Amino acid sequence: MKAFTRREFLKGTLTVGGAACCSAAFGSLGSRIAYAQSMGGNGKIFVVIHLDGGNDWHQSFDVAHTTSARAAYEQVHPVSQINPNLILPTANGYGFHPSLAGLHQIYQAGDVRVMRRVGTLSPSRSHDQEQLKFENGDFSSNGLGWMGRVMDGVARQGGNVSRFMTMAIGQGNPIDIQGASVRGLGLRDLTAYGLNSQSGVGSDQAYRQYIAQQVTNAVQPTTPITASVKDGQRAMYQSIETLQDAAGSFTGRGLSANPTLGAQYPTQSPGPQLRQIAMLIQAGLGTQLALCGMGGFDLHSAIGNENGSEANLMRNLDRALIAFRNDMVAMGKWNDVVIAIDSEFGRTIQENGSAGVDHGESIALVMLGGAISGGVSGSPVTGDEFFRNNRRPNWIRVEHHYANAYEEVLAWAGLPSNVFASHPSHNFNLL
Numbered sequence: 001m002k003a004f005t006r007r008e009f010l011k012g013t014l015t016v017g018g019a020a021c022c023s024a025a026f027g028s029l030g031s032r033i034a035y036a037q038s039m040g041g042n043g044k045i046f047v048v049i050h051l052d053g054g055n056d057w058h059q060s061f062d063v064a065h066t067t068s069a070r071a072a073y074e075q076v077h078p079v080s081q082i083n084p085n086l087i088l089p090t091a092n093g094y095g096f097h098p099s100l101a102g103l104h105q106i107y108q109a110g111d112v113r114v115m116r117r118v119g120t121l122s123p124s125r126s127h128d129q130e131q132l133k134f135e136n137g138d139f140s141s142n143g144l145g146w147m148g149r150v151m152d153g154v155a156r157q158g159g160n161v162s163r164f165m166t167m168a169i170g171q172g173n174p175i176d177i178q179g180a181s182v183r184g185l186g187l188r189d190l191t192a193y194g195l196n197s198q199s200g201v202g203s204d205q206a207y208r209q210y211i212a213q214q215v216t217n218a219v220q221p222t223t224p225i226t227a228s229v230k231d232g233q234r235a236m237y238q239s240i241e242t243l244q245d246a247a248g249s250f251t252g253r254g255l256s257a258n259p260t261l262g263a264q265y266p267t268q269s270p271g272p273q274l275r276q277i278a279m280l281i282q283a284g285l286g287t288q289l290a291l292c293g294m295g296g297f298d299l300h301s302a303i304g305n306e307n308g309s310e311a312n313l314m315r316n317l318d319r320a321l322i323a324f325r326n327d328m329v330a331m332g333k334w335n336d337v338v339i340a341i342d343s344e345f346g347r348t349i350q351e352n353g354s355a356g357v358d359h360g361e362s363i364a365l366v367m368l369g370g371a372i373s374g375g376v377s378g379s380p381v382t383g384d385e386f387f388r389n390n391r392r393p394n395w396i397r398v399e400h401h402y403a404n405a406y407e408e409v410l411a412w413a414g415l416p417s418n419v420f421a422s423h424p425s426h427n428f429n430l431l
Contacts, residue, residue: 040154042414053298057364067093102322116378119398130344148179153416269294301354335370360395
């Protein structure tokens with residue numbers, strides 16, 4: 001971990017991004033202590049990993065290999081078809097991509113659920129529109145996010161809601177974490193909050209006072225220093241120190257020489273993001289909702305088979321999931337964490353002329369954790385669905401809304417679950 005020196009912190013974080021550090025991340029400087037733990041929920045944690053660009057679930061989480069659909073699959077994937085002998089079996093002749101060996105082991109332990117034909121209301125196959133639906137809970141208004149609404153609900157119930165309750169790592173300040181009365185905390189990099197002593201600048205306390213003064217000047221240049229602003233400065237000190245402690249406290253169990261499932265956090269997304277979520281959990285900051293993601297899934301060309309673009313993405317995801325799972329087991333938190341893997345839409349089930357796949361509709365929503373009731377649910381892709389017969393589109397229609405699964409997890413975590421737009425009900429019996 002690279003900890004910033006005072007000079008680097010002031011130059012890189014305050015002078016350039018001071019307003020963002022304090023205003024966007026912590027909101028208005030007020031009397032509430034920003035690092036106080038939330039009183040909402042029961043201590044369980046919901047982590048969402050978004051696969052940005054539209055994941056082809058037929059090539060990753062539900063590949064045909066021994067069913068009657070296999071012949072149709074091979075016909076419409078002349079270049080990108082995956083060797084059936086390498087597919088990792090799950091249920092009824094379908095299975096995982098060969099690069100998901102670690103996730104497959106977790107599946108075999110009964111801790112992974114694959115839900116087919118999941119998506120949003122009236123899917124549009126537009127990146128922007130479908131991404132927004134996953135962020136704001138399928139509401140037409142884009143001002144608030146579903147995670148933010150959870151925080152608002154906890155606050156209405158009298159909970160002491162801190163910004164550490166809902167964290168977005170490496171996602172900026174996405175809509176997901178925006179509430180009407182409370183906003184979650186968006187961090188690019190947890191380690192950027194480190195503070196080091198540097199000779200010739202003075203004591204740490206004087207340094208912190210100087211930081212607070214500079215941030216206050218940047219955010220509220222015309223506001224006199226009042227008691228409430230001083231309280232806000234104190235909250236900011238303590239928030240920075242808390243984040244620093246979280247960054248420094250992590251023991252790196254997932255980076256050990258002999259991890260349980262033979263993997264460590266990859267340096268590519270979502271490895272660093274999941275590692276930092278593990279830091280926050282280990283630090284005990286009261287984080288209950290966390291968001292991160294990885295890009296690269298808009299594969300209109302050269303998606304690959306058991307090798308290539310999709311395989312590389314799945315390999316990075318797999319290694320990150322294994323390392324995170326190992327850390328949660330070592331912390332005694334695996335049964336208290338649920339991880340969801342979603343994407344704004346799926347892909348067509350016919351390979352295009354560039355050996356890629358185009359925008360589709362439904363996804364396979366994947367969830368894992370010690371409390372998950374494992375298996376595969378939802379009807380599989382049938383042979384005739386691979387073709388445009390009788391005006392049948394070559395994408396798979398949405399049958400169930402993703403919110404049904406998320407509501408089950410929120411209820412399990414003791415958090416408000418009525419945060420999504422109206423949608424048909426369905427019980428996945430996830431937990």
